[in-house]
Amino acid sequence: MNFLIDLECSDCSKQLPADRLQNLCPACGRPLLARYDTEGAGKALTPGALAMREPTLWRYREMLPVRDESAIVTLSEGGTPLIHARRLGERLGMDGLFIKDESVNPTGSFKARGLAMAVSRALELGAESLAIPSAGNAAGALSAYGAKAGIPVHVFMPRDTPTPFVVECRAHGAAVELVDGLITDCGKLVAARKDAEGWFDVSTLKEPYRVEGKKTMGYELAEQGGWVLPDAILYPAGGGTGLIGMWKAFAEMEALGWIGPERPRMVAVQAAGCQPIVRAWEQNWPEAPQWENARTLASGLRVPSAVGDKLMLAAIRESNGEAVAVPDGDMVRGVREIGAFEGIFASPEGGAVLAGLRKLLALGRIERSNRVVLFNTGSGHKYVDNLGDLR
Numbered sequence: 498m499n500f501l502i503d504l505e506c507s508d509c510s511k512q513l514p515a516d517r518l519q520n521l522c523p524a525c526g527r528p529l530l531a532r533y534d535t536e537g538a539g540k541a542l543t544p545g546a547l548a549m550r551e552p553t554l555w556r557y558r559e560m561l562p563v564r565d566e567s568a569i570v571t572l573s574e575g576g577t578p579l580i581h582a583r584r585l586g587e588r589l590g591m592d593g594l595f596i597k598d599e600s601v602n603p604t605g606s607f608k609a610r611g612l613a614m615a616v617s618r619a620l621e622l623g624a625e626s627l628a629i630p631s632a633g634n635a636a637g638a639l640s641a642y643g644a645k646a647g648i649p650v651h652v653f654m655p656r657d658t659p660t661p662f663v664v665e666c667r668a669h670g671a672a673v674e675l676v677d678g679l680i681t682d683c684g685k686l687v688a689a690r691k692d693a694e695g696w697f698d699v700s701t702l703k704e705p706y707r708v709e710g711k712k713t714m715g716y717e718l719a720e721q722g723g724w725v726l727p728d729a730i731l732y733p734a735g736g737g738t739g740l741i742g743m744w745k746a747f748a749e750m751e752a753l754g755w756i757g758p759e760r761p762r763m764v765a766v767q768a769a770g771c772q773p774i775v776r777a778w779e780q781n782w783p784e785a786p787q788w789e790n791a792r793t794l795a796s797g798l799r800v801p802s803a804v805g806d807k808l809m810l811a812a813i814r815e816s817n818g819e820a821v822a823v824p825d826g827d828m829v830r831g832v833r834e835i836g837a838f839e840g841i842f843a844s845p846e847g848g849a850v851l852a853g854l855r856k857l858l859a860l861g862r863i864e865r866s867n868r869v870v871l872f873n874t875g876s877g878h879k880y881v882d883n884l885g886d887l888r
């Protein structure tokens with residue numbers, strides 16, 4: 498069914514067989530990325546044939562890692578709308594403003610894409626239980642896909658994670674542990690206990706297939722745009738899987754002959770209280786050291802250090818992109834504006850990208866004539882207790 502070849506280290510280029518459970522590169526500890534036979538896939542699947550397929554991310558299955566269709570664990574993820582934000586665009590003086598609304602995914606966020614892929618593949622390769630450190634949405638998504646597959650799930654979240662995220666995981670039957678600390682502390686706990694407990698660790702980019710699920714956002718953007726990509730993509734970056742995944746998708750689609758060499762500018766938006774990638778980009782550092790005292794109500798952006806830092810920075814730099822940080826108050830204003838002008842109840846991470854756009858327009862770093870896609874990565878519903886003056 499597919500054209501997966503192997504895994505390759507994103508840093509030292511070590512190659513590893515794809516068909517066994519694998520975390521980071523055993524040689525250098527950096528993320529592994531899947532490689533495909535794009536020549537074969539390009540013959541098996543053409544853009545024209547896509548029109549006949551199901552409206553989920555599985556429509557791109559030749560370029561996805563699951564070998565056997567019967568291994569797929571799905572809640573119908575992907576296929577989210579690309580909405581022309583006319584009223585919001587008018588306010589900003591932009592004709593070409595779009596929102597990719599990921600809030601309509603199963604479990605209310607784009608984490609569904611990555612975890613549908615990771616769970617399907619982990620089951621296919623024989624995992625018996627799964628564990629994840631999460632700021633909230635990833636835990637909810639893993640819990641749901643674990644329930645669908647009938648496999649035990651252990652989630653580790655910071656103790657101050659908003660209650661709806663915790664309740665959601667428990668409703669899906671997951672074992673929940675609340676940790677005094679941040680997502681990085683949760684990650685350390687999973688790493689320390691996974692071998693003894695027999696868990697497979699599905700942490701962001703420490704597992705090679707979540708990014709394969711997230712890359713389908715790039716395929717969808719191209720398909721929905723008639724195989725023409727926008728001028729800029731604004732993405733709320735935590736661990737960075739979506740940014741890295743879309744950047745990978747564009748290279749794959751060029752190899753498939755589906756798009757040309759043009760690329761959108763990749764813009765990472767972070768929180769003022771946790772902006773390791775923005776700082777590294779501004780300082781022109783190759784890596785992003787840990788951000789101390791990370792604070793933001795956008796739990797998905799409270800990621801003080803990311804194992805995919807180099808990949809994120811490379812995508813931003815190679816695309817002539819931007820990295821910008823916004824305070825929490827501006828995110829809440831963004832949620833209010835997207836809600837009042839487009840009828841979408843955005844997560845604070847979605848509000849953040851609108852705030853980021855305003856900032857970049859004011860600085861002249863994005864043109865009003867550009868075609869710009871804002872990612873609303875999740876629904877606002879799980880954050881209602883923390884939405885400041887909207888309460």
Ligand SMILES: *Cc1c(COP(=O)(O)O)cnc(C)c1O
Pocket residue numbers: 606608634635701733734735736737738739740797798844846847874875876
């Ligand atoms: C996880 C999350 C993010 C950050 O995504 P990464 O791929 O880790 O950068 C952004 N928004 C929401 C709603 C999230 O749940």
